[in-house]
Amino acid sequence: MRRRLTLLVAATMCLALLAFVVPLALLLRTVAQDRAVATAGADAQSLVPLVGTADPDTLRTSVEHVAAGARAPLTVFLPDGTVLGTPAPRTDAVRLAARAGVSRTVERSDGREIVVAVLGRPDGTAVVRAFVPATELTHGVTRSWLVLAGLGIALLLLGLLVADRLSRALVVPISELSAVSHRLARADLTARARPDGPPELREVAGALNHLAGRIQELLREEREQVADLSHRLRAPLTSLRLETESLPAGDAARIAARVDAMERAVTGLISEARHRRETDVYVSCEATSAVRERVAFWTVLAEDTGRAVTLDVTADGPLPVGVAADELAAAVDALLGNVFAHTPDGTAFSVGLAPAAGGGAVLTVADEGPGLSSDLVGRGASLGGSTGLGLDIARRAAQSSGGRLALGTGPSGGARVTLELGPPQAPPVPD
Structure with missing residues (x-):
């Protein structure tokens, strides 16, 4: 954006300068030509009284004196x-002026010729000629x-310098707003934008900060509600x-x-809901031990x-994954x-855990039952009268680590659920 704004200003200024400089350059050339012609014409006119009245000796001396100080060649034809x-040849313009008594300026390829007819002499019409060379017509134009x-x-x-400074004043706050929005998207709810730049961008920064604060409040309320709901489960567990x-x-x-295991799960849920920080999203656990523990429980x-x-675990060592142990469980x-x-009862199933190529692990659960439709991945979708949250819980656990959940069919025609778990991520470096 900064480069585009600078290019836009550059294009606009180039057009403005062309519209201003080209006519001015042409005007300078015209002024230089008119000045040279006017100067030569004034030198020629200064000799007219002398040519008409002075004696030959006085006229010769005066013409040589004026010609020596003139910028253009000055000649008198008696x-x-x-x-x-x-010295100069008699041109067509000189002969015409002597014959018809007409003063005029003639445009030539090598300059301009100014002829002035002097009438009233007893021996005929004299002609004063001033010639302005082409180099004199453009004298000083190149420098101008x-x-x-x-x-x-x-x-x-x-x-361009001013445009770059102005565009930077716009682009830098926008880049900071973009960086803050990406941090918020990564669940870093402590990120705040610095109000800077034009009033509109300061207003956007304030709105983004207000949004981040509101999200924190809503998450805090939601976690308190989850903790309260989990706490209510303790009474039925005690009764059981x-x-x-x-x-x-x-x-x-x-x-x-089993009741003890359920009570531990509820206690863990309460603790997580109350004490887990919003920015603590860079978690990990060792998948092998967590999977073995849960499979042993269900066995x-x-x-x-x-x-x-x-149970088929093909890992030679620990398998760290980017998901919390309780979420994986x-x-x-x-x-x-x-x-x-x-x-139905008696249906066999298998659990497989293997390391992934780019880090993390692949968890596979396959059974020999009637199979499973891919439409059941959505939250709340169920054809068996359940809450429909089971697959969504697994899907969200996979996605939180950068992986995914996939449904398929096993070798015997039953359901096959593959959970790809990403590797742990390093926490971001503080600004």
Whole structure:
């Protein structure tokens, strides 16, 4: 934008300078020509009284004196053929003036010829001739044009400098606003724009800062609501724990363990909702241990429902991914929960975890059930009477790390969900 504004000003100034300089240059040339012709004509007219009245000796002396001080060649042609002053041939204009008594200025290829007929002499008509060479007609014009061109270039450079300063005053605040908006898009809600530049840009910066503050307030309110909602789940969990005491010992221990796991998840959700900072988006975890832990949890339920579980982890070492451990666990729980919710008992499923080519990991959950439509990736979409949030939870976990979720069909015709998790990202350097 800065370069375009400068080019626009340069083009406008060039047109203005051309419209001003070209006519002025032509005017300077015309003025120089008129000045040279007028000077030569005045020298010729100064001899007219002497040619008409002076005696030959006085006339000769006066003509030679005037011709010596004239800028252009000055010649007097007497009726008897005598030539005084600067030697010159009798041209057609001189003969015409002597014959017809007409004074005139004649344009020639090598200059301008001024002839003045002097009447009243007893021996006939004398002619005073002044010749202005072409070099004299343009004397000083080249220098004036160079001065004019230099002045135009200086004005153009000055205009470009002013245009660059003005465009910088516009572009720099706009660039800062763009940088702040990108930081806000990356969830850095502490970013604020510095009101600078024209009043309109200062108003935009103020509006952007107000928007960022409002987003912070809305997120704070939303997290408080999530924390309150999660806190309300503790009462039913407490009641469920008390109910397990009336069950047989084996069932009570198993159900109490699951209630404890659910209570830990709720506690973690409350802690995350209350204490996680808006700018803390550069998180990571080790995917192998998180996936193994969640698969082990669901394996117990799989044994109760007659499902065969296969876990295939091909990583030789840790697999760091750019997603929090609780979010990854929630994504795995959502995918495995869908398997239990939408396939009949006895349906086998497998979980695979492998390193991705560019860093991160690829998590695959496949079952031998009836399959899954790609329309169910949308939030709230469900054909099985559920909330429809499971796949969306997994999708958002993948996208938060720079990955994606893909649905497909497994070798046996069942559903195959692939979760691509990006590698951890380094936090930005503070400004």
